[in-house]
Amino acid sequence: MKTIRWGILGAGRIARKFASDLKLVEGAELIAVGSRSKASAEDFSKDFPVKYTHDSYQELAGNAEVDVIYIATPHNLHYENTLLCINNGKAVLCEKPFAMNARQAELMMSLAKEKKVFLMEALWTKFHPHFLKMQEMIGQGLLGEIRSVLINFGFKPTPPVPLRLFDPELGGGTVMDIGIYNVFMAMSILGMPDHVDAVMTPASTGVDEQCAILFRYHNGAMAQLFSTFSSNLATEADICGSEGRIRLTSRFYEPSSTIEFYKERADSVEVIPVHKEPGFGYQYEARHVNDCLRIGLTESPVIPFADTLLLMQTLDKIRAIAGIGYAADDAK
Numbered sequence: 001m002k003t004i005r006w007g008i009l010g011a012g013r014i015a016r017k018f019a020s021d022l023k024l025v026e027g028a029e030l031i032a033v034g035s036r037s038k039a040s041a042e043d044f045s046k047d048f049p050v051k052y053t054h055d056s057y058q059e060l061a062g063n064a065e066v067d068v069i070y071i072a073t074p075h076n077l078h079y080e081n082t083l084l085c086i087n088n089g090k091a092v093l094c095e096k097p098f099a100m101n102a103r104q105a106e107l108m109m110s111l112a113k114e115k116k117v118f119l120m121e122a123l124w125t126k127f128h129p130h131f132l133k134m135q136e137m138i139g140q141g142l143l144g145e146i147r148s149v150l151i152n153f154g155f156k157p158t159p160p161v162p163l164r165l166f167d168p169e170l171g172g173g174t175v176m177d178i179g180i181y182n183v184f185m186a187m188s189i190l191g192m193p194d195h196v197d198a199v200m201t202p203a204s205t206g207v208d209e210q211c212a213i214l215f216r217y218h219n220g221a222m223a224q225l226f227s228t229f230s231s232n233l234a235t236e237a238d239i240c241g242s243e244g245r246i247r248l249t250s251r252f253y254e255p256s257s258t259i260e261f262y263k264e265r266a267d268s269v270e271v272i273p274v275h276k277e278p279g280f281g282y283q284y285e286a287r288h289v290n291d292c293l294r295i296g297l298t299e300s301p302v303i304p305f306a307d308t309l310l311l312m313q314t315l316d317k318i319r320a321i322a323g324i325g326y327a328a329d330d331a332k
């Protein structure tokens with residue numbers, strides 16, 4: 001099996017979790033990290049020893065030994081960091097949100113196509129066993145016709161509060177950081193909404209501190225999606241149909257070892273076990289990237305460009321309706 005040599009761009013919190021899970025991926029080797037500073041790169045390599053510690057993203061992108069780069073910087077940088085890597089011929093796995101808006105996403109995709117390099121949005125949930133099991137159950141018709149999807153994602157950041165959550169320059173706000181999972185989940189189940197409503201409460205910095213989104217569909221189905229940084233909500237999803245209901249509990253976007261299925265009455269639960277590997281859950285997407293690279297794909301069949309673009313376009317629409325804007329939206 002050909003070893004795929006990984007580099008990580010941006011040595012923050014998620015970079016560490018990803019690096020830890022990469023150890024669970026057969027045929028993957030983390031060989032390099034790129035940081036804005038030498039101190040940050042060296043700090044990272046104390047926990048995750050790598051062959052190369054680069055003190056610039058440019059140097060990492062230019063490392064001839066690296067096959068693929070995982071981009072783990074704040075939202076506002078995904079666009080320029082991805083372009084840098086692709087221009088250096090590197091395959092890219094880019095954290096969510098893929099970009100600040102659909103315009104940036106399209107430019108990233110068209111450069112990847114032009115340079116014939118692999119590019120994928122790191123929407124890790126799409127690879128998780130409980131998500132796949134949920135899709136299988138829906139596909140088997142166990143829920144009947146799905147009429148309502150209710151999803152909450154909320155947490156109250158504890159000090160030191162990461163700057164990126166509230167800073168508009170870094171793409172702060174709930175919709176782009178956590179609401180995206182609600183939107184992704186609703187669209188995976190019901191597809192593109194026919195009507196979108198959204199309202200938000202601004203934080204003192206102007207970004208959305210919380211946001212309520214309503215999707216309506218021509219057949220009468222609805223999705224109600226709520227995200228907040230003001231309280232620790234039960235971050236759960238209810239998918240309700242004419243024949244039954246699935247409830248994804250305890251942080252629906254992370255791997256779970258159970259799915260709750262309610263066939264008839266609200267209290268008649270069947271707890272369906274799901275195999276969940278040790279680790280945070282980033283190994284599944286990394287394995288997929290390895291597989292794609294080994295057979296020379298430039299686009300993932302699981303997260304194709306079209307899906308990423310639809311998600312970005314829907315986020316654009318939600319933001320326009322709720323009044324959530326960023327500097328990137330002004331660029332022509």
Ligand SMILES: NC(=O)C1=CN([C@@H]2O[C@H](COP(=O)(O)OP(=O)(O)OC[C@H]3O[C@@H](n4cnc5c(N)ncnc54)[C@H](OP(=O)(O)O)[C@@H]3O)[C@@H](O)[C@H]2O)C=CC1
Nearest residue numbers: 010011012013014015035036040072073074075095096097
């Ligand atoms: N899939 C998932 O479950 C998760 C995904 N994410 C996504 O990952 C990305 C990073 O999140 P997270 O790791 O929590 O963020 P952190 O703030 O912990 O780390 C981001 C890193 O980006 C680099 N960076 C470059 N420019 C800046 C800047 N101006 N301000 C701050 N950092 C900068 C820094 O690394 P350095 O100094 O080394 O260059 C920093 O450590 C986000 O886009 C987020 O949406 C986050 C958490 C979970």
Ligand SMILES: O=C1CO[C@H](CO)[C@@H](O)[C@@H]1O
Nearest residue numbers: 096155165176177178253
């Ligand atoms: O993707 C994410 C998953 O959850 C985190 C909070 O727990 C978010 O902040 C993050 O960006």
